[in-house]
Amino acid sequence: MCRGFPINHPCGHMSVKWDFCPPVRSSKNFDPQRHSEPCDKHSFSASQPSNDRCILRHCAYHKVLEQGHGRWTCCKCHGRVENIGYCENPDPKPEWYVLDPDTQEFRPGELCNHGCCRSCLAGWITGYGGQKN
Numbered sequence: 001m002c003r004g005f006p007i008n009h010p011c012g013h014m015s016v017k018w019d020f021c022p023p024v025r026s027s028k029n030f031d032p033q034r035h036s037e038p039c040d041k042h043s044f045s046a047s048q049p050s051n052d053r054c055i056l057r058h059c060a061y062h063k064v065l066e067q068g069h070g071r072w073t074c075c076k077c078h079g080r081v082e083n084i085g086y087c088e089n090p091d092p093k094p095e096w097y098v099l100d101p102d103t104q105e106f107r108p109g110e111l112c113n114h115g116c117c118r119s120c121l122a123g124w125i126t127g128y129g130g131q132k133n
């Protein structure tokens with residue numbers, strides 16, 4: 001049985017590292033350097049956070065990191081995001097509000113949750129809402 005180890009990357013993407021079982025490893029098509037398919041009976045471990053880059057080439061957050069800093073400006077809510085690849089700012093147009101148990105006030109109940117995309121990057125590069133450093 002193959003075992004998958006899901007990894008949560010800082011950008012919010014997820015990837016799976018496989019520990020392949022002997023039948024898969026000994027099959028003709030198996031190539032450890034390339035993406036191989038697990039057998040039908042595979043199972044998953046609990047996901048683990050990691051600071052490794054995700055494997056997605058188009059991941060916009062990689063560009064942010066390549067520029068040497070982990071901050072960008074969300075194209076959806078125009079909020080500043082630091083050191084993660086998805087936006088944790090409150091949604092500018094939340095559909096519902098929740099009662100905050102600490103303050104007894106209603107506050108937006110949803111986070112933006114927008115993942116860093118090309119529009120975020122475009123805005124950031126032209127200085128729209130964003131600042132370098």
Ligand SMILES: [Zn+2]
Nearest residue numbers: 001002021039
């Ligand atoms: Zn297997």
Ligand SMILES: [Zn+2]
Nearest residue numbers: 011013054059
């Ligand atoms: Zn990613």
Ligand SMILES: [Zn+2]
Nearest residue numbers: 074077087112
């Ligand atoms: Zn946002």
Ligand SMILES: [Zn+2]
Nearest residue numbers: 075117119120
């Ligand atoms: Zn965006």
